[in-house]
Amino acid sequence: MATRVGIEVSIAAAEAVKQANTDVIAAYPITPQTHIVEHLSELVNNGELDAEFVPVESEHSAMSVCSGSSAAGARTFTCTSSQGLALMSEIVYAVSSLRLPMLMILANRSLNSPLSIWNDHSDVMSIRDCGWIQVFVENGQEVYDHVFIGYRVAEDRNVLTPFIINLDGFVLTHVIEPIEMLDQEMVDRYLPPYQPLYRLHPNQPVSIGCFGPPVLFTETKRAQDEAFNSTMPHILKGWQEFGDLTGRYYHPVETYKTEEAKVIVVTQGSLGETASIAIDTLRGEGEPVGLVSIRLWRPFPFEEFREAVKGAELVVVMDRAISYGGPGGPLAGEIRAALYSQEVHPRVVNFIIGLGGRDVAPDDFVQMVQQAKARPGEWYEIYGVRE
């Protein structure tokens, strides 16, 4: 049984953290993540959620508390945005190497400067190689669902890796959407209590976070890389079983009207829903255009992506961050790498859009597809700039 309610996406995400029976929450408030953390502090204060809420003095401390709490075997949650992520990033890298599972919702917001509280993906792209599993969601239902999926996958004995849900700031965090809330009994069936492999406990002492001298460091990194690269089947299993329970099936790469498509638009996060309107318009005009949304950012779904764009002649990649001096946006770089090994591969054109909260309308996607078709070669462009 599940109940469909109209609710602010941030509140629904916090409710999911409660239903997941989270033990420890450590977070510092930052726009646009605030409503999630505020609601959680209320739930703890009202006695509705039996958890430790640690109101830390900075994001660096938030992630430090989370590392200790996960090491002690507690189900652990944090949430941040932009500068907050930048400040915690030192520990973000540490917890994945220490294989400490936890869940972070990252309410995506641009990085300074200029100061902006609005949405793009420059924050998460700054920690691309941090060794966390990273997904993007397109709407409120998806973030609600991924709280359970994230914990389930992260805490899986075969995974033991922290998990980030990327949720676009404001355009998702601050809107009211119809969301199907799971009954507690369904949640409990899907998400068993966390059973750590190692934890800080006096009955069986262990050392966590020892130093790795040159003679061992490379071996530890190989072990981490192997472990991370073998997470994919367990992520798929987490999605599959969630789908069997709720009827909502998620995939590493989500496709829309890609059959027979000659042109594929690639997005991440909430812009996928906007782009799908443009796809309908173009299909209506007889253009063979489809949409691919990259849900799983790390580990990158190379196979699934190649399968999704098979037969396409042009791939138009939408990035929401700049890689200064690089080959375009970070997503386009990954996509070019994914296609490089193919004997015949489509032309890749890259637009950088939606920076710092700039709106992208369905018609913009139509314009970009037309521009990409008209101008030969592989190039990137920051779209919609006043000349």
Add this chain to the structure above:
Amino acid sequence: MAKPENEITWKDIKVGFVVDEPGSASVYRTGDWRSQRPVYERERCIRCGTCYVYCPDMAIKILKDGYIEHDLYYCKGCGICAEECPTGAIIIVDEEE
């Protein structure tokens, strides 16, 4: 007892590089760091034990008869024992010598 560290493969690394065996620091060969080494002259030693107290790496053993022995597996060659010895029974020399 843990394997010597230069024989540990990536498959031996525990999840998260956790160390779940006590005393693992004892296999760590700090002696590798040494560029100088202590040389002991037993005839000058008055068996006061000062060097044993000062050695930061527990690299000095006191023998049954009260004389001492350096354990070069751990000795980092810092020279503190030579500095502190009241009789000059320990001198510090370059490794090449």
